[in-house]
Amino acid sequence: MLETAIHIENLHVSYKEIGSYSIKRMLLHGKKKQEKAFHALKGISFDVPQGEILGIIGKNGSGKSTLLNTVGGVFSADSGVIDLGGRRVSLLSIGVGFQKNISGRENIMLNGLLLGFTEQQIREKLPEIIEFSELGEFIDKPVKTYSKGMYSKLAFSITAFLETDIILIDEILSVGDEHFKKKSAKKMKELISDENRTVLIVSHSISTLQQLCTRVLWLHDGTIKMLGDTKEVLAAYQQFM
């Protein structure tokens, strides 16, 4: 039996009673700003075995991104259990913490450190990242001189060379011109397909999920509508929509 990489039990996440206050408003009106409660995840439970690529689908506001952010440690849960068995987890996103006045090379270091890699590990990956980014001599120029495409290429290259045990992806990343789009999509597939890596992918693209995922989780209004075989879940979801 495969080892469980992600164990989620009775997970509740809400935005209720969490809002910002204003001293001015409290002084003038003598009360806090009223916040509407929003229950994003309502007691969901599921397990993901190691090496599985689990797709997550659902309409906007169903709790998909909240789930990824909570598993990734960006949000905290109101109650419930998230057990990753001590595995390293990363939420893939483009351009975390870019400092525009320093060079691309220095930004790679900064991003890597921010993502928990050591200086030594980043230095080892540096040539691969630079080569993949196709930035050439621009890698030593300030990021503010980059075009939008170059910026995305650098960001993707940093992201793609991450090697954590669990990867959380909010929409498949493919960036840049047509050539780089194909290259980045291929790299992303390579990254996901590693049999030891557990992946959660949030996507609205049925074809992407069909192509990549072993199982699919369908979230609806913060609850699990269906979890199972990719074909079956996607067929039911399409029918529902």
Add this chain to the structure above:
Amino acid sequence: MNRFFSDIKKYASYIRYATKSDLQAEVANSYLNWLWWILEPLCFMGIYAFIFSMFSSSKVAYLTAFIFLGITIWEFFNKLLTVSVNLVRSNKPIVSKIYLPKYVLLLEKMLLNGFKTAINFAIVILLMVIYRVPLTLQMLWALPVLLSFIIFTFGICTIFLHFGVYVEDLNNATKIGLRLVFYTAGVFYNLSDKVASSVGYWLLRLNPIAMYINDMRNTLLYGEAPNFLWLGLWTAVGIVLSIGGILMVQKNENNYVKVL
């Protein structure tokens, strides 16, 4: 608290590298580059020396060093507290995509401002040499005073970092509060000379910034020991604020992004 120390260890490289990047970014657009870090405080020192020698009838010994030391301590506190209030909001692109202990952001800013403060202290030492301030053993007390000041600043900044996320206009209130602290801290004048004696007496004890400035001046310039009782009390307050602030941030930091 163990988590705090392991976080510092884990993110030490990031703090160091981000500080270096921030410093580079600050001077990237200027022709004089890093020389600005020295030129800026030197120019300010020249301005203060000119203004106060022209318009002040004060008979404070080593006036330029006296004022510059006050400004150095004040600027460190002022800049850090101001930046702390908006620290999480201004780092939204990072904190909404990745988990990072939020006090790491504060420690990075402390290192950045600490570097600039170190340059200012080098200028203070230069002024002391020019003034031929006598060397005394009391000068060594400046180190524990400085340490206490850093702990106090960190403590209060973690509290403001936390509430800055939830209170939209804390920034405005902080600016007003800082003005009050500034004018009662004796940055440009000697509190015991300028304010009615009992008011000056209590300001030097109840306004921690006034106390730290006064203690630094006394130890470095006038060969006097700090006021141990009040230094001890404010150190204890700083430690309590730091521990409270760290625990508060640790407990709530994963909710910050829901508010931003």
